[in-house]
Amino acid sequence: MTIQLPDFKGGLRAYEPRQEPLALTTGSPFTSRTVFSAAHVVADPFADTSPDSSAAVDWDATLAFRRHLWSHGLGVAEAMDTAQRGMGLDWAGAAELIRRSAAEAKAVGGRIACGVGTDQIAAGTLEEVRAAYEEQLAVVEEAGAQSILMASRALAAAAKSPEDYLEVYGHLLRQAAEPVVLHWLGPMFDPALEGYWGSSDLDAATDTFLEVIAAHPDKVDGIKVSLLDAQREVDLRRRLPDGVRCYTGDDFNYPELIAGDEKGFSHALLGIFDPLGPLAAEAVRVLDTGNTAGFRELLDPTVELSRHLFQTPTRFYKTGVVFLAWLAGHQSHFTMVGGLQSARSLPHFVRAYELADGLGLFPDPKLAEERMKNLLSLYGVTQ
Numbered sequence: 001m002t003i004q005l006p007d008f009k010g011g012l013r014a015y016e017p018r019q020e021p022l023a024l025t026t027g028s029p030f031t032s033r034t035v036f037s038a039a040h041v042v043a044d045p046f047a048d049t050s051p052d053s054s055a056a057v058d059w060d061a062t063l064a065f066r067r068h069l070w071s072h073g074l075g076v077a078e079a080m081d082t083a084q085r086g087m088g089l090d091w092a093g094a095a096e097l098i099r100r101s102a103a104e105a106k107a108v109g110g111r112i113a114c115g116v117g118t119d120q121i122a123a124g125t126l127e128e129v130r131a132a133y134e135e136q137l138a139v140v141e142e143a144g145a146q147s148i149l150m151a152s153r154a155l156a157a158a159a160k161s162p163e164d165y166l167e168v169y170g171h172l173l174r175q176a177a178e179p180v181v182l183h184w185l186g187p188m189f190d191p192a193l194e195g196y197w198g199s200s201d202l203d204a205a206t207d208t209f210l211e212v213i214a215a216h217p218d219k220v221d222g223i224k225v226s227l228l229d230a231q232r233e234v235d236l237r238r239r240l241p242d243g244v245r246c247y248t249g250d251d252f253n254y255p256e257l258i259a260g261d262e263k264g265f266s267h268a269l270l271g272i273f274d275p276l277g278p279l280a281a282e283a284v285r286v287l288d289t290g291n292t293a294g295f296r297e298l299l300d301p302t303v304e305l306s307r308h309l310f311q312t313p314t315r316f317y318k319t320g321v322v323f324l325a326w327l328a329g330h331q332s333h334f335t336m337v338g339g340l341q342s343a344r345s346l347p348h349f350v351r352a353y354e355l356a357d358g359l360g361l362f363p364d365p366k367l368a369e370e371r372m373k374n375l376l377s378l379y380g381v382t383q
Contacts, residue, residue, distance in 0.1 A: 022360030088338025
């Protein structure tokens with residue numbers, strides 16, 4: 001059985017999908033690394049919405065996907081940028097997502113950490129930014145989840161110096177009930193975060209970031225670094241206080257960063273582990289046995305797919321993530337909140353399909369093939 005894919009030269013080419021998925025099963029909890037998958041939300045395809053209206057979420061399908069991740073031993077990083085925070089999901093929707101997912105995590109024994117931001121305000125003074133953070137921190141803590149202090153567009157706009165970041169984050173860490181994860185998201189993921197930590201010079205920004213941690217090491221479980229710069233992450237994690245973890249958010253270089261070196265390693269909090277969940281879990285279990293080569297053998301081939309999904313404009317990687325969830329049968333449609341399914345091109349989808357199929361990511365390759373044919377038909381490609 002073949003599928004006709006556009007060659008983007010005016011013709012079609014035959015592609016033969018694999019017949020069997022990669023054999024992956026659930027297994028024991030991880031012992032060597034803490035691993036979170038930042039999970040996407042499933043839109044309600046029947047809701048009468050527009051890109052400017054509040055998100056309509058299919059809660060059953062959204063929570064079912066989180067149970068899928070938990071079943072493979074992964075933690076869920078909830079209400080993060082993968083869930084379209086600030087790109088279709090507003091704070092009201094995120095708060096409901098946090099409450100529902102935290103309750104589901106408690107019911108099934110899954111690990112969950114949730115994003116705390118300031119997206120209920122578009123802009124404001126430092127005091128208003130701090131109050132917005134406090135409101136969201138209270139929601140996450142009341143839900144019984146770990147908190148991830150996300151980078152704030154409003155803080156980036158309001159802060160005039162590194163000292164403003166030190167003051168706001170210091171205040172939040174002092175009042176946090178439990179140790180939090182600090183999230184440094186680079187401008188490739190969100191251009192509004194340019195100059196975060198008070199400087200566009202990454203060395204200077206790193207010094208400020210480390211100063212926040214050094215002042216409150218007992219309140220920082222770890223840091224999530226999403227700068228797509230492997231060496232910078234390695235250098236940063238070597239400067240962390242004892243007991244503070246580095247969770248890689250580098251969707252370009254994650255295998256080498258998780259594997260680590262003689263001086264340490266990164267844990268993981270990754271958007272790419274949404275489509276790679278079962279395969280990533282299998283790789284970490286191999287790593288748990290001390291078999292670093294086997295871990296790399298499983299995970300290294302996935303990097304080409306990840307770099308494809310996260311190609312510039314990087315912030316639209318969510319479209320590819322949801323596209324693959326649809327092909328894999330985790331949802332019945334390819335619709336996204338905010339209409340973001342239109343954010344990538346047909347060539348992008350075609351390449352994502354081929355790469356994911358080659359990795360054996362689709363539990364039912366026949367279903368993925370049929371759905372890919374349906375998508376192609378919408379673009380005028382007949383089989």
